Amino acid sequence: MDQLNPPTRLLMGPGPINADPRVTRAMSSALVGQFDPWMTATMNETMDLYRTVFGTKNWATFVVDGTSRAAIEAALVSIVEPGQKVLIAVMGRFGLLLKEIAERVGAEVVTIERPWGTVFTDAEIEEAIRAHQPAVFATVQGDTATTMNQPLAGIGAICRKHGVLSYVDATASIVGNTLLTDEWDLDVVSCGLQKCLGGPSGSAPITISERAREVIEARAHVEAGLSDGTAGQGVRIASNYFDLGMLMDYWGPTRLNHHTESATMLYGARECARLVAEEGVAQAVARHALHGAAMAAGLKGLGLELFGDQAHRMNNVIGVKIPEGLPGDELRAALLEDFGIEIGTSFGPLAGVVWRVGVMGYNARRDAVLATLAGLEAELRRFGVRVPAGGGVDAALDHYRDNAR
Amino acid sequence: MDQLNPPTRLLMGPGPINADPRVTRAMSSALVGQFDPWMTATMNETMDLYRTVFGTKNWATFVVDGTSRAAIEAALVSIVEPGQKVLIAVMGRFGLLLKEIAERVGAEVVTIERPWGTVFTDAEIEEAIRAHQPAVFATVQGDTATTMNQPLAGIGAICRKHGVLSYVDATASIVGNTLLTDEWDLDVVSCGLQKCLGGPSGSAPITISERAREVIEARAHVEAGLSDGTAGQGVRIASNYFDLGMLMDYWGPTRLNHHTESATMLYGARECARLVAEEGVAQAVARHALHGAAMAAGLKGLGLELFGDQAHRMNNVIGVKIPEGLPGDELRAALLEDFGIEIGTSFGPLAGVVWRVGVMGYNARRDAVLATLAGLEAELRRFGVRVPAGGGVDAALDHYRDNAR
Numbered sequence: 001m002d003q004l005n006p007p008t009r010l011l012m013g014p015g016p017i018n019a020d021p022r023v024t025r026a027m028s029s030a031l032v033g034q035f036d037p038w039m040t041a042t043m044n045e046t047m048d049l050y051r052t053v054f055g056t057k058n059w060a061t062f063v064v065d066g067t068s069r070a071a072i073e074a075a076l077v078s079i080v081e082p083g084q085k086v087l088i089a090v091m092g093r094f095g096l097l098l099k100e101i102a103e104r105v106g107a108e109v110v111t112i113e114r115p116w117g118t119v120f121t122d123a124e125i126e127e128a129i130r131a132h133q134p135a136v137f138a139t140v141q142g143d144t145a146t147t148m149n150q151p152l153a154g155i156g157a158i159c160r161k162h163g164v165l166s167y168v169d170a171t172a173s174i175v176g177n178t179l180l181t182d183e184w185d186l187d188v189v190s191c192g193l194q195k196c197l198g199g200p201s202g203s204a205p206i207t208i209s210e211r212a213r214e215v216i217e218a219r220a221h222v223e224a225g226l227s228d229g230t231a232g233q234g235v236r237i238a239s240n241y242f243d244l245g246m247l248m249d250y251w252g253p254t255r256l257n258h259h260t261e262s263a264t265m266l267y268g269a270r271e272c273a274r275l276v277a278e279e280g281v282a283q284a285v286a287r288h289a290l291h292g293a294a295m296a297a298g299l300k301g302l303g304l305e306l307f308g309d310q311a312h313r314m315n316n317v318i319g320v321k322i323p324e325g326l327p328g329d330e331l332r333a334a335l336l337e338d339f340g341i342e343i344g345t346s347f348g349p350l351a352g353v354v355w356r357v358g359v360m361g362y363n364a365r366r367d368a369v370l371a372t373l374a375g376l377e378a379e380l381r382r383f384g385v386r387v388p389a390g391g392g393v394d395a396a397l398d399h400y401r402d403n404a405r
Numbered sequence: 406m407d408q409l410n411p412p413t414r415l416l417m418g419p420g421p422i423n424a425d426p427r428v429t430r431a432m433s434s435a436l437v438g439q440f441d442p443w444m445t446a447t448m449n450e451t452m453d454l455y456r457t458v459f460g461t462k463n464w465a466t467f468v469v470d471g472t473s474r475a476a477i478e479a480a481l482v483s484i485v486e487p488g489q490k491v492l493i494a495v496m497g498r499f500g501l502l503l504k505e506i507a508e509r510v511g512a513e514v515v516t517i518e519r520p521w522g523t524v525f526t527d528a529e530i531e532e533a534i535r536a537h538q539p540a541v542f543a544t545v546q547g548d549t550a551t552t553m554n555q556p557l558a559g560i561g562a563i564c565r566k567h568g569v570l571s572y573v574d575a576t577a578s579i580v581g582n583t584l585l586t587d588e589w590d591l592d593v594v595s596c597g598l599q600k601c602l603g604g605p606s607g608s609a610p611i612t613i614s615e616r617a618r619e620v621i622e623a624r625a626h627v628e629a630g631l632s633d634g635t636a637g638q639g640v641r642i643a644s645n646y647f648d649l650g651m652l653m654d655y656w657g658p659t660r661l662n663h664h665t666e667s668a669t670m671l672y673g674a675r676e677c678a679r680l681v682a683e684e685g686v687a688q689a690v691a692r693h694a695l696h697g698a699a700m701a702a703g704l705k706g707l708g709l710e711l712f713g714d715q716a717h718r719m720n721n722v723i724g725v726k727i728p729e730g731l732p733g734d735e736l737r738a739a740l741l742e743d744f745g746i747e748i749g750t751s752f753g754p755l756a757g758v759v760w761r762v763g764v765m766g767y768n769a770r771r772d773a774v775l776a777t778l779a780g781l782e783a784e785l786r787r788f789g790v791r792v793p794a795g796g797g798v799d800a801a802l803d804h805y806r807d808n809a810r
Contacts (some may be wrong), residue, residue, distance in 0.1 A: 001450055002432045004672055007443050011436065016665055019436050027669060028433045029409045031416065031424050031605055033747045045406055066471040066646065067664040073646045101627050101645045194665055200436055202470055202607060202667025223505050230800055238643060240506045241471065241478045257752070259472040260421055260599055262607025264432060265670065268407055274406055280785050342438040347662070362615055 009336070012372045013344030013358050014144040014317050015172065016194035019268075020362040023199045025270035031263050039263070040184070043251060046266060049273035050205045051334060052281065053174065053197075054189055056181040060208035062251040063269045064242070065262045068171040068192030068339045071204030073101050075167050075188045078216045080136050081235045082106030087134035087164075089125060091150065092116050092143030093347040094169060102138065105238060108132065116146045116349060117308030117319070122154040129162050136165045142173030144195075145347050147319040147356060149177050158186025165212055171195060174193045175276055176288035176316030176360060185264050187212040196288060196316055198361030199272040203265040208244060247264035288315040290403060291364040294396040295357055298373040301395025302380065302387050307354045316364065319346070323385055327351055331379050336380050339375035369396055407485050414741070417777045418749035418763050419549040419722050420577065421599035421606050424673075428604045431676035436536040437666050440660060444668070448656060452670060454678035455610045457686065459594055465613035467656040469647070469726045470667045473597030474575040476609030478506050478570050479647035480572050480593045483621045485541050486640045487511030492539035492569075494530060497521050497548030498732065498752040499574060507543065510643060514745050515539065521551045521754060522713030522724070525582075527559040534567050541570045541786040547578030549600075550752050552724040552761060561590025570617055576600060580681055581693035581721030581765060592617040601693060601721055601764030604677040608670040615651060625650045627661070629657065693720040695808055696769040699801040700762055701780040704801025707785065707792050712759045721769065724751070724759045728790055736784050744780035774801055 011017045032039045032294035041063070050061045064071040076098070080086055086107040088098050091114040102109045112128045114120055120139075129137060137159050142149045152168060159166040169186045170179050176196035181189050190206040194297030208216070223246065237243040241259065248265040249256035276284050296306060299320045307319030316321030328345060329352065335341050344356040359369060373392030380387045416422045437444045448467070455466045465744035469476040479501070485491055491512040493503050496519040507514045517533045519525055525544075534542060542564050547554045557573060564571040572593045575584050577595040581601035586594050595611040598604030613621070626637030628651065642648040646664065654661035681689050697720040701711060704725045712724030733750055734757065740746050764774060778797030787791045 001454065001682065003679075004431050004447070004675065006435045006437045009436065009437050009441065011438055013438060015441065016436055016668065019411075019669075022510050024433050024669075028429050030411045030413065031421055032411045033416055033418060033741075036412075036414065036741065036747065042409070042411075049406065066475065067667060069664050070471065070646050073644065077644075097628065097645070102643060104643050106643070137459050140501075192665070200667060200669040201665040202670050202751065223502065236509060238509050238511070239478065239482075240502070240509050241475050242646075259474050260597070260606040262472060262605060262670070263421065264424075264429075264605040264673070265607050267669070268669070270409065274408075277406065278800050336438075342441065365672065 008340055010341045010363070010368060010371060012363060012368065013342045014356045015358060015360060017198070017358060017360045020198040020275060022275060023268050023271045027264050027268040029042040029267050034261050040255065042270065043261070044268065046270040046273065047251065049270060049277055050207065052277045053205065053273050054165045054181045054207040055058050055179060055183065055281065056207050058181070058207045058209055060213050060248050061204065062247065063266065064206055064247065065259060065265060066204055067201045068190070068204050070242070071095065071190035071206045072098065072169050073245055075190055076138070076175065077105040077239045077242050078237050079165055079167065079188060080105055080107045080214055082238070083108060084135040085110065085132060085320035086114070086136045086138055087128055087132050089120050089139040091146060093145035094140045094143045098138045098140065098169060117148065119148050119150045119272060119309065119312045122158060125155060126158045129158060129164055133162070134164055136167060138167040140169040142170070142178060142314040143349065144172040144317055144356065147308055147314055148316045149173055149238055149314040151312070152186065153184055155296050158275060160185055165215065172317065173314055174178070175281065175284050177314055178285055181207055184274060192273050193269055196284070196360045197272040198275060199268045203262070203269040205269060208341070213248070216245045269300050285315065288359065288364050291359045291366065291369050292318060293329050294399040295359045295369050297399040298369065298392040298396035299357065299393040301372065302377055303391065316358060318357045318361045320357065321354055322352065326383055326385060328355060331383050335375055338379065341372055341375045343372070409789040413745055413747035415746045415768070417768060417773065417775060418747045419761045420763060420765060422603070422763060422765045422768045423693050424605050425603040425680060427680060428673050428676045432669050432673040434702070435671050439666050445660060446669065447675065448666070451675040451678065452656065454675060455612065457682045458610065458678050459586045459612040460584060460588065460686065461612050463612045463614055465587070465618050467611065467651065467652065468671065469609040469611055470664060470670060471609055472606045473595070473609050474502065475744055476595035476611045477503065477574050479649055480595055480611065481507050481543070481549040482510040482515050482644045482647050482730040483642050484570055484572065484593060484617055485510055485512045487643070488513060489540040490515065490743060491541045491543055492517070492533055492536060492537050494525050494544040494555070496524055496551060496553055498550035499545045499548045503543045503545065503574060522553065524555045524714065524717045528708045530560060531563045534569055538567070539569055541572060543572040545574040546584060547575070547582060547719040549577040549722055549761065550755065552713055553629060554578055556717070557591065558589050565590055570620065577722065578719055580686065580689050583690055584717055586612055598674055601765045602677040603680060604673045608674040609665070610674060615700050618653070621650045645807055686752050690720065693769050694762065695775050696764045696771065697721050697723060700764045700777070703774065703797040703801035704762065706796040707778065707782055708796065714760060721763060721765045723762045725762065727757065727761055731788055731790060733760060736788050739787070740780055740784050743784065746777055746780045748777070771805060
C-alpha cells in the first residue's frame with residue numbers, strides 16, 4: 001500500500017477545516033514521556049491557554065482525548081447521575097445529540113424544541129427550567145446543523161438562580177463567536193479543535209466550574225490497581241474513560257495515571273490555543289464575523305437565499321437554500337472535483353435542502369472566501385442556474401471594502 | 406507562550422515510545438473532509454492494514470478515536486449488557502482496569518486472579534468459565550504492569566465451546582508478540598499505537614468477529630437527528646461515543662455520520678500498520694524478541710534480577726527488580742536528566758519495586774538497547790551499586806552475536 005498522498009482541498013464546509021500549518025507543524029514535534037517534567041509543564045501551559053480561549057479562571061480546564069463528542073459525553077456522564085432530570089434546549093441535530101447522549105447515560109431527559117433555524121429566548125428557557133426543575137440544563141451554543149448561535153449571556157444566571165448546573169457544547173461556535181464562560185456563569189463548556197480553533201479533530205477541550213467540580217468529586221472513585229483500597233463515594237460514574245474526576249486527578253498535581261495522554265493531539269491543541277491567544281479572542285471573533293459576513297454577502301450576491309434567523313447566525317457557518325430542483329449533492333461533488341473545494345449539506349429535515357458553508361479558523365481568510373464564491377458561481381451556472389456574473393465575488397469584495405479594519 | 410521545544414528523549418519505558426519518523430511525517434499530511442472519496446478510501450485501506458496486524462478477516466476492523474482504553478471501554482460497553490456476567494482474568498493492573506471498566510458499564514463482574522508476574526493456564530480459565538458461565542470472558546494479552554504475556558492460543562476455542570464471547574486487550578503486546586485473532590477464535594481484540602506499533606497515543610485499533618458483531622447489531626439504535634424515526638432494538642448501549650454499532654455504520658458503506666474522524670490520528674494509525682505490513686507481522690515479532698532478549702541479557706549482565714515468569718514474559722517489556730535500598734525513582738530521574746533516557750517503574754504492589762524497560766516499535770533497535778544499558782550502568786554506579794564494567798552492553802552484544810539473523 002502506498003504512502004499517503006492526499007489531494008489538495010479547501011475545506012469550506014461545516015468542519016473539519018484545513019488545519020493551520022503552524023498546528024500541523026507543532027504536531028510533528030518529538031514525543032516525550034507522559035510524566036516527563038517537560039510534558040507535565042506542557043500540559044499545564046495547555047490548561048492555561050484554554051482558560052484564555054474559554055474566558056475562564058476555572059482550574060479544571062484541559063483536553064479530553066477524543067473528538068468533540070467525547071467531551072460532551074464526559075461532561076454529561078460525570079455531572080448527571082442516572083435518574084436525574086436533564087433539560088435540553090433542542091434547535092437542531094446537535095441538540096438532539098445532547099438528548100441522545102443524556103439518555104444513554106441514564107438521565108431523565110426533557111426537551112424544549114424550536115424549529116431548526118431559530119433560537120430560544122432567555123424567557124423560554126427560564127420557563128422550562130421552572131416547569132421541569134432539572135438538575136442540569138444543557139444546550140449547544142452553535143448548532144452547525146442549522147448555523148444558529150444560541151444567546152447564552154443570561155443563561156448561567158438563570159441556572160444559578162434555580163440551582164441548576166449548566167452544560168454548553170461550544171464545538172462549532174468557540175472562537176468564531178463570543179463565549180464568556182465565567183462572565184456568563186456557565187458550569188461546563190466543551191468544544192473541539194476542528195472548527196474555528198483551526199486544528200484537526202481528535203482533541204476536545206473542556207472547562208469545569210468549581211461548582212461542577214464539587215459535584216463530580218463527590219462521585220470520586222480511584223481506579224483499582226492504583227488506589228490504596230479506598231472505596232470511593234457517591235454513585236460511581238458509568239465510564240472510566242470519561243470520568244472527569246479521574247481526568248482531573250491526571251491533569252492535577254497528583255498526576256494519577258489514567259489514559260496515556262495523546263501527546264501529538266496535545267501539541268496540536270496547545271498550538272491552536274496559542275494562535276488564538278496571540279491574535280486575541282475578541283480579534284479572532286471579529287475576523288470570523290468579517291469573513292463570515294463577506295461570505296454571506298457573496299452567497300446573496302449569487303442570488304441564493306440564506307437559511308435561518310440571520311440575526312442569530314453563527315459568524316462562521318452560513319446556511320444557504322439549495323435552489324429548487326437543483327441536485328445539491330451533485331453540485332457539491334462537482335465543486336470538489338473541479339475546484340477542490342468542499343462545502344456541506346445538512347442533516348435530517350435539512351439534508352439536501354440547505355448547503356452549509358464554513359468560514360472557520362485558518363480558512364477565515366479573504367482568498368478562501370473569494371475562491372469558494374468563484375467556484376460556486378461556475379458550478380451553479382453549469383448546473384443551469386442563472387447567476388449574475390461575478391455577483392458573489394463582487395458582493396464579498398464590496399463587503400470587505402465597506403468593512404475595512 | 407513559546408512554541409513547543411521538546412527535549413530529545415529516548416523513551417525506553419513501558420510506553421509511550423518515540424514514534425517512528427515515518428509515522429510523524431504521515432501525520433503532517435494535509436487534512437481532507439471526512440466524507441471525501443479520498444478519505445473514505447483511506448479509511449478502507451486502514452481497515453485492511455489492521456486486518457493484517459490483527460491476523461483477521463473480520464470486516465469490522467477499524468480505529469476508535471481515543472487512547473487504548475477508549476477501545477477497551479467501547480468493546481465492553483457494546484458487547485456486555487448491564488447485569489450480564491463478565492469473567493475477567495486478572496494478572497496485573499490492566500486486568501484490574503478491565504474489571505473496573507466492566508463494573509462501570511454495569512456488568513456483574515467475577516474475577517480470577519494470579520499473583521503479579523505469572524499467567525493463567527488454559528485449564529484454570531476453562532474451570533472458571535465452567536463455574537461462572539459468564540456471557541463474556543475478558544483478559545489482557547500483555548499486562549505492562551507485570552510484563553507478562555498471557556497465552557491465548559487455546560482460549561478462543563474454550564470460549565466458543567461454552568458459548569462465551571471473548572475480549573482481549575492487546576495494547577501492550579500486539580506486534581511485539583504473536584497474536585492470531587482468527588486462528589485463535591478471539592471475538593474482540595483492541596490495542597493502541599503507542600507501544601510496538603510505533604506511533605503516538607490517541608488512536609485505538611479494534612477488530613470484531615461476526616459473532617460479536619451480531620450481538621452488537623442486535624442493540625442498534627441510530628442517533629436522533631439522523632434516523633428516519635425507527636426506535637432501535639435491544640438494550641441501548643450506554644454510550645454514544647463508544648457504540649461500536651454506530652462506529653460500524655460510520656466505517657461501513659452507509660457512512661452514517663457519527664463523530665468527525667480524527668484525520669491526523671488516522672494518518673498515523675495507517676502508517677503504523679503500513680510499517681508492520683511492510684516488515685511482516687512475524688518479522689516484527691521476531692525483531693521484538695531479539696532486541697527484548699538482548700535487553701534482558703544486558704540487565705542480567707549488570708547484575709540485576711529480572712521480575713516475573715520469564716517463560717511468559719512479553720518480548721517487548723522487561724521487568725527488573727530495583728536493588729534493595731536503592732531509590733529507584735531518583736535513579737530514573739537521573740537517567741532522564743543525564744542521558745535523556747526514560748525507563749518506567751510499575752503500579753500498586755510493584756511501584757518502586759521494579760523498573761520496566763521497554764524495547765518497542767521504532768525503539769526495538771540495537772543502538773537504543775545499548776544506549777539504555779550504558780546509561781543505566783553509569784547511573785547504577787553513581788548510586789553506589791557495584792556493577793561489572795560494561796557488563797550490560799557486553800551481554801547484549803554477545804546476545805546479538807549469538808542470535809545474528
